[in-house]
Amino acid sequence: MMKPLISPSLLAADFANLQRDIDSINRSEADWLHLDVMDGVFVPNISFGFPVMKRIAELSRKPLDVHLMIVQPEKFMNEVKEMRAMTMNVHYEACIHHHRVIQQIKEAGMKAAITLNPSTPVAMLSDIIQDLDMVLLMSVNPGFGGQKFIPHTLTKVKELKDLIERMHSKALIEVDGGVNLETGRQLVHAGADVLVAGNAIFKAPDMTDMIHRLKNLKAEE
Numbered sequence: 001m002m003k004p005l006i007s008p009s010l011l012a013a014d015f016a017n018l019q020r021d022i023d024s025i026n027r028s029e030a031d032w033l034h035l036d037v038m039d040g041v042f043v044p045n046i047s048f049g050f051p052v053m054k055r056i057a058e059l060s061r062k063p064l065d066v067h068l069m070i071v072q073p074e075k076f077m078n079e080v081k082e083m084r085a086m087t088m089n090v091h092y093e094a095c096i097h098h099h100r101v102i103q104q105i106k107e108a109g110m111k112a113a114i115t116l117n118p119s120t121p122v123a124m125l126s127d128i129i130q131d132l133d134m135v136l137l138m139s140v141n142p143g144f145g146g147q148k149f150i151p152h153t154l155t156k157v158k159e160l161k162d163l164i165e166r167m168h169s170k171a172l173i174e175v176d177g178g179v180n181l182e183t184g185r186q187l188v189h190a191g192a193d194v195l196v197a198g199n200a201i202f203k204a205p206d207m208t209d210m211i212h213r214l215k216n217l218k219a220e221e
């Protein structure tokens, strides 16, 4: 069985010690670095923008998994490309022409992912799933770290896995929000490929060990 990919969310890092926290991630078993961009319009919070992420990109040795919680994310295609992001995640609810946006992300040389809010059904992706490199399922309402995991996400992971298999898609399933050792284990068993975790990692007494434990959830049983 494949181990899950781990994508620590930098939103929970100590912003006064970003370099120290990025260095810890660099030295860990984490696979990617998850960056949450919020615009105060699509979500009721503002995080950080491109000038900050440009510096983060220079320091990170992990591929960047950029999660845009902003309206009209396609407007920032070039900025995301220029920071050499591996993946550009756009919200289903923030786009109108999903097919066009996905093709543009791929033409820009990035992996394309669509993110679903907790209330958006997996079925909305049935006509685009073959074009996607990844689907990001939100397991909290986006905007803040440290929220409680919504258990219905486990059903959505299974539905999404069925859709992916039925349509012969290669899309990975990533889950974001309230992921810890307990919910992470449930997600991995439901079929999640990638776990995003903010507070569970950055507020752990030993970040490196927590990443190791999340990475090895499958082997534990």
Ligand code: DX5
Pocket (backbone or CB within 6 Å): 009, 011, 012, 034, 036, 067, 140, 141, 142, 143, 144, 145, 146, 147, 176, 177, 178, 179, 196, 197, 198, 199, 200
């Ligand atoms: C929430 C963000 C998440 C957040 C997760 O809107 O998309 O990536 O940082 O934080 P935790 O893991 O603490 O729920």
Ligand code: ZN
Pocket (backbone or CB within 6 Å): 009, 034, 035, 036, 067, 176, 196
């Ligand atoms: Zn996120």
